[in-house]
Amino acid sequence: MLPREASVSVSVTDNGIGMSPEAIDKAFEPYFTTRDTEGGAGLGLAIVYGFVRQSGGDVRIASQPGKGTVVELSFPA
Ligand SMILES: Nc1ncnc2c1ncn2[C@@H]1O[C@H](COP(=O)(O)OP(=O)(O)O)[C@@H](O)[C@H]1O
């Protein structure tokens, strides 16, 4: 049997506008969006969070304004 810590991770990286620390803190909250004018619903990352946690995994954001964003999903193997 595999060790309990074995995990599979998937990360998505972009070179977009990045996120402030405040936006990172709130990003998984349902309906939090900074994209009202573009029609953002604020549900994308909330849904990702729910799916990952229900699967026993975790999701983390690393981002800096102007430098892009990495979202890493990790799941038990
Ligand atoms: N790849 C990204 N680059 C920069 N900011 C992001 C990115 N993904 C999410 N965000 C920030 O997190 C907020 C919440 O994201 P999300 O839940 O997908 O909702 P929405 O895209 O509808 O606004 C966004 O409004 C934006 O501020």
Ligand SMILES: [Mg+2]
């Ligand atoms: Mg989105």
